[in-house]
Amino acid sequence: MTTAARRHEIYVVRRRQHFELFCEQCAAVAKFVTIDDAVLFSGFATREIVGLVEAGKLHFLETSGGHLFICRKSLAANQSAELTEGNAFQTT
Numbered sequence: 001m002t003t004a005a006r007r008h009e010i011y012v013v014r015r016r017q018h019f020e021l022f023c024e025q026c027a028a029v030a031k032f033v034t035i036d037d038a039v040l041f042s043g044f045a046t047r048e049i050v051g052l053v054e055a056g057k058l059h060f061l062e063t064s065g066g067h068l069f070i071c072r073k074s075l076a077a078n079q080s081a082e083l084t085e086g087n088a089f090q091t092t
């Protein structure tokens with residue numbers, strides 16, 4: 001008889017809530033949101049958010065289970081960059 005050990009990671013984040021933690025890249029306390037909320041706040045697609053994280057353009061925290069939380073200051077900075085570059089309102 002074998003016993004399988006299972007690890008579960010449980011976190012509960014109520015919709016539209018954020019929490020504040022120290023962001024090392026901002027060198028300040030910042031609001032962190034889930035990827036879902038980052039999508040809602042920014043209008044970026046989930047894939048774009050992940051791409052920005054992988055490119056090092058978004059500040060994030062990753063739990064031991066692989067869940068990401070995004071720093072809203074870095075999210076806002078990337079939204080501004082996108083607007084400045086004129087990519088946000090393509091009409092083609």
Ligand SMILES: [Zn+2]
Pocket residue numbers: 023024025026030059071072073074
């Ligand atoms: Zn930050």
